[in-house]
Amino acid sequence: MMNFWAFVVFVLGACIGSFLNVxxxxxxxxxxxxxxPSRCPACGHWIRCYENIPLLSWIFLRGKCSQCGVRISFRYFFVELLTGVLFLLVWLKIIFEQQPLVLAVIYFAVTMLVVTTIFIDIEHRIIPDETTYPVMLTGLVIPLIFPEVWGRHSRLDAFLFSFAGFFVALIFSLAFSLIGKRIFRREALGLGDVKFLAAIGACFGLPGFIFILFIGSLLGSVGGIIKSLIRKKKLRRLTIPFGPYLAFAAYLWMLYGQSLAKWYLEFIHHAANLLKNV
Incomplete structure (x- = not known):
């Protein structure tokens, strides 16, 4: 039975991935x-139902349009596969850790945001409102209906947990964006990133926002330095999409964030005890 539901979740993720490609x-x-309906961007051929089966159609068509033969980007197959795998991983986490199944709604919504953010921000340097607002709303509404997602008995307590994360993330990120622009005289944090972080705050609360901002910034800095060395340009002259790093950090939080946070707090506690004994 476990294998059956794992397969169902993977297929669901692949189907969602097909929609995310759109x-x-x-x-x-x-x-x-x-x-x-979807069509070939080269010849305008309308994609038939059997040509739009997630994963399988790309393989059977050998990555080409059935009408004109133009190559179909591997990205379409990859996004479907990636979304299926990511859906499966978060579902397995929920099952093995015996978390409320309704938490899957939030995790799946964030996964959709993660995938679209990575590919759109890399290519177009934007994080559209159409991807962040639905996730933001999901993070705020679900706790009102199912407070158990955050281990609360009161709907108000669960909502306040999400709203506090949303509010602090929005204010802090917006302030950082405005102050950074004034200091560096260039966009330090785009409004798309601000809304992304606000959505993350709504879905994961204040602890999740802090973790994702820290890890995302760390990864972004490392990525920026590597890009600077490869292109032999000064770091401040490079345009670095921050969204993919935040997206990766968000997924990392879903899978391991609480364990990493617990390990970090225990490490700080042990380090403090060692310093006291010195």
């Missing part, structure tokens, strides 16, 4: 994600 292509171009 979002990744259309949202930056201000096109509707619901209509018209």
């Amino acid at each position: 979002c990744i292509w259309r949202i930056p171009r201000d096109e509707s994600i619901f209509s018209p």
Whole structure:
């Protein structure tokens, strides 16, 4: 039975990944994600149902349009596979740790945000509102209906946990963006990143926001330095999309964040005790 549900969740993730491919292509171009049906960007051929089966269609078509033969980007297959795997991982975490199943709604929503953020921000240097607002709303509404997602008995307590994360993330990120722009005379943190962090705060509360901001900033700094060395340009002259690093940190929090936070606090406690004994 366990294997059956694991398969179902993976297939669900792959199907969602197919939809995310539409979002990744259309949202930056201000096109509707619901209509018209998908078509080949080269010849305009309408994609038939059997040509749009997640993962399988790309393999059977050998990565080419059935009409004109133009190559279909491997990204389509990869996004479907990636989303399926990420859905499966967070579902297994919830099952093995015996967490409330409704938590999967938040985790799946954040996973969708993570995937779209990575690919859209890398290519277009934006994090669209269409991806952040639904996740933000999910993070604020779900605790009102199911307070047990945060281990609370009171709906108000659960909502305040999410709202505190949302509010602090929004104010802190916005302040950092404005102050950074004044000091560095360039955009330190885009509004898309601000809204992304606010959505993360709503979904994971204040602890999750702090972890994701710290790890995302650390990874972004390392990535920026490596990019600077490769391109032989000064770091401040490079445009570095911050969204993918935040997205990776968000997924890291979903899988290991609480364990890492617990380990860190225990490490600080032991270090403090050692200093006292010196």
